[in-house]
Amino acid sequence: MNKSERFEAIETFKNAYIQKIEEVSGECFSEASLFNQYEALAEIIMEKNGSLWAKTSKQYDEIPHKRVYLFSIEFLIGRLLKAFINSLEIEDIVKTAISELGLDYETILNKEADPGLGNGGLGRLMACFLESSATLGLPFHGNGIHYQHGLFEQKIINGEQVEVADNWLRHGYPFEIRKPNESVIVKFYGDIHYDKIDGVLTFFYENYEPILAVPYDIPIKGYHNKTVNSLRLWSAEPVEDFDLPSFNQGQFMDAVRHKSEAEAITQILYPNDNKFDGKLLRLKQEYFFVSAGLQRIITRYKRYNNKCLDEFSNKICIHINDTHPALCGPEMMRILMDDEGLSWMDAWRITVNSLTFTNHTVLPEALEKWPVDMLKLLLPRIYMIIEEINRQFLDKLRIKYGLNESEIAALAIIQDEQINMANLAVVCSHSVNGVAALHSKILREETFRGYYQIFPERFNSVTNGVTPRRFLINSNTGLRDLIDASIGTEWQSDLFALEELMKYAEDASFMEKYDQIKLTNKIHLADYIKKHNPVTVNPNSIFDIQVKRIHEYKRQLLNALHILDLYNHLKENPQMEIVPHTFIFAGKAAPGYYFAKEIIRLINAIADLVNNDASIKDQIKVVFLANFNVTLGEIIYPAANISEQISTAGKEASGTGNMKFMMNGAITLGTMDGANIEIHEAVGDENIVTFGLSSDEVASFEKSGGYRSFEVFENNARIQKIMQQLIDGTFGNFSHFQSIYDSLLLYNDSYFVLKDFDSYANAQRHINDLYQCPDQWFRMSLSNVAYSGLFSSDRAILDYQKNIWKTL
Numbered sequence: 001m002n003k004s005e006r007f008e009a010i011e012t013f014k015n016a017y018i019q020k021i022e023e024v025s026g027e028c029f030s031e032a033s034l035f036n037q038y039e040a041l042a043e044i045i046m047e048k049n050g051s052l053w054a055k056t057s058k059q060y061d062e063i064p065h066k067r068v069y070l071f072s073i074e075f076l077i078g079r080l081l082k083a084f085i086n087s088l089e090i091e092d093i094v095k096t097a098i099s100e101l102g103l104d105y106e107t108i109l110n111k112e113a114d115p116g117l118g119n120g121g122l123g124r125l126m127a128c129f130l131e132s133s134a135t136l137g138l139p140f141h142g143n144g145i146h147y148q149h150g151l152f153e154q155k156i157i158n159g160e161q162v163e164v165a166d167n168w169l170r171h172g173y174p175f176e177i178r179k180p181n182e183s184v185i186v187k188f189y190g191d192i193h194y195d196k197i198d199g200v201l202t203f204f205y206e207n208y209e210p211i212l213a214v215p216y217d218i219p220i221k222g223y224h225n226k227t228v229n230s231l232r233l234w235s236a237e238p239v240e241d242f243d244l245p246s247f248n249q250g251q252f253m254d255a256v257r258h259k260s261e262a263e264a265i266t267q268i269l270y271p272n273d274n275k276f277d278g279k280l281l282r283l284k285q286e287y288f289f290v291s292a293g294l295q296r297i298i299t300r301y302k303r304y305n306n307k308c309l310d311e312f313s314n315k316i317c318i319h320i321n322d323t324h325p326a327l328c329g330p331e332m333m334r335i336l337m338d339d340e341g342l343s344w345m346d347a348w349r350i351t352v353n354s355l356t357f358t359n360h361t362v363l364p365e366a367l368e369k370w371p372v373d374m375l376k377l378l379l380p381r382i383y384m385i386i387e388e389i390n391r392q393f394l395d396k397l398r399i400k401y402g403l404n405e406s407e408i409a410a411l412a413i414i415q416d417e418q419i420n421m422a423n424l425a426v427v428c429s430h431s432v433n434g435v436a437a438l439h440s441k442i443l444r445e446e447t448f449r450g451y452y453q454i455f456p457e458r459f460n461s462v463t464n465g466v467t468p469r470r471f472l473i474n475s476n477t478g479l480r481d482l483i484d485a486s487i488g489t490e491w492q493s494d495l496f497a498l499e500e501l502m503k504y505a506e507d508a509s510f511m512e513k514y515d516q517i518k519l520t521n522k523i524h525l526a527d528y529i530k531k532h533n534p535v536t537v538n539p540n541s542i543f544d545i546q547v548k549r550i551h552e553y554k555r556q557l558l559n560a561l562h563i564l565d566l567y568n569h570l571k572e573n574p575q576m577e578i579v580p581h582t583f584i585f586a587g588k589a590a591p592g593y594y595f596a597k598e599i600i601r602l603i604n605a606i607a608d609l610v611n612n613d614a615s616i617k618d619q620i621k622v623v624f625l626a627n628f629n630v631t632l633g634e635i636i637y638p639a640a641n642i643s644e645q646i647s648t649a650g651k652e653a654s655g656t657g658n659m660k661f662m663m664n665g666a667i668t669l670g671t672m673d674g675a676n677i678e679i680h681e682a683v684g685d686e687n688i689v690t691f692g693l694s695s696d697e698v699a700s701f702e703k704s705g706g707y708r709s710f711e712v713f714e715n716n717a718r719i720q721k722i723m724q725q726l727i728d729g730t731f732g733n734f735s736h737f738q739s740i741y742d743s744l745l746l747y748n749d750s751y752f753v754l755k756d757f758d759s760y761a762n763a764q765r766h767i768n769d770l771y772q773c774p775d776q777w778f779r780m781s782l783s784n785v786a787y788s789g790l791f792s793s794d795r796a797i798l799d800y801q802k803n804i805w806k807t808l
């Protein structure tokens, strides 16, 4: 675009924008509110998306390519407006036009709600996969739930987490399109009768409760291309909206009750991360979006394929993201047999060949097990089908594989009057994968060992990835521009090209610019901190950051206890000097997870103690930022020096926060767990700091015993001191932390916090030394950016295509 074209484009945009603001507000441009400014910008952008969206669908219909549907109970998409503007390559025009109109671009963008339709990594992964698929121009779409209320908003009051309902739809959401004429009915409860009709066993479903599933579509725009895919989110509504005058009082109340019972299904996102909470409403949610999604996909497929389903599994892949959508197996069987009249054998072949499954955790408390009675009552036909799948599968184990009864029992789908959803997903899918090399190994050798022995060909591994558009290009513009100016822009679509950056590893002028960008990002975060917390932090200190859901296995407690110990050191040795450190935390605890909430309270108690003690001369500051979400992450990741990835080895399936930090030049301080292992391999031993027990050591202690936390305590005076501080009134108003004390000593420290403490403290000291050599630190940081190519979700999608979905 030359100068006069640019000028022209800016003027055109200004006029369109003024007009749109007046249209949406009914006010003169100068009178319109900030929200009107945002609404108008969103609408202009949605119009641009809309025409590309229509064209993309048409192209997909004309050139049939295998389609993938990602079924997930969570999609944590983050804000969309800036991402759309950048992907359309009009940021310069829009930003300049808005500023020439005397408005502030960033302030307008900040009016957008951040849809919290996920808890953490699992939901965010799906959002990254959708973005990468659209950027690669692939016909992959999402299928999930249109939650009226997403994950709660977290406030910190007196150091404690307080939950506030998230009402993200309060002012409407400009990026979704409701499609009422594509609604379908989902059936719950009722009775099944069967009869032989013309010699064929036929099932009749009666007295069920119908719920209307209405889709809302959100465009997923590819970066710098014309592809727009869809994220389809289903909303529950009563089937018949009632007609007021015709109701007598009793009917009216019934109708109101029916309406709110129907709507309850998609009212709230369950706020648990990595924890099964067997509520009936949750089971309804799972079946609701599975059934609605599959019904629509099969209907559409038939329309374009002469009503013939023979080739379905060659043209469609249904991907089950963790076990929440595992009812895809029996629901697909139901549709193919009861609605489409296929035989069991044909339906089973199509089902297994269409479904693929990704496992996301090996934590036992996360494994979904639904009581048979609950499933039978809510979904009687689905239960019958599960029973039959189980019966046929166990027969096969007995006859074809010659397994004995105890081996068979371990692989059953129905165990102890419960449906084991992971087993159901494995049996119904032709591919099962873990999300990092170690996690996939644990699946093969432990979790799904028996399945691996009979179906080795089903097992795959794909290491997670994150989209560099959201987590580097659009959120770390300083670094983006420096990279563009140094090695060109190819890296934006091929992240492996970042390796070329290594030629600047000894370049002093590059280093100066690079360090300046990190400092600018840290100042930006310091400003945010100042606005939200009563503490001023030094941008020249080491920003050591742990942001993720609060969970015992992620060990925020290890980090917190180390800070307390470091503080004790400084108090005991007034002459001691360290590089100033700012320890930053953020993350939500599940509302019912008492221990995680105590960890938040402890971090805030330590912050209160440390931040207000002048005697340590500002050498350490501690910050807990409230309400971690994607938007806050976009400010935090680019500002980090240290990425805390300190889970108990073997517990974190992959992690994706680790990848976002790495891309932005933070150095990982981590255990050999999840994708940390692959980060270590990619950057080399000298560009990461690892510590702690290995996953084998953890597993061996868990299996054979041999760890006594009390012995560590007895032999370590420093640990004795911090443990004492938890219960001796050190924290004043914050009182005591007895449950933390007890879990570490009385209950033998299940997550090996005390066991790994020394090793972690040594790693921290090592970092303190490394940071004092600026050249070396720069090379370490740059290596992390340069070798982050493997952790792009573009690479992950290519792996899925090649090895799992067979779309390549």
Ligand SMILES: *Cc1c(COP(=O)(O)O)cnc(C)c1O
Pocket: 119, 120, 121, 124, 547, 548, 549, 628, 629, 630, 633, 654, 655, 656, 657, 658, 660
């Ligand atoms: C990336 C991300 C996560 C996952 O972080 P981990 O460190 O991998 O647990 C969680 N929440 C949000 C908002 C994220 O962006």
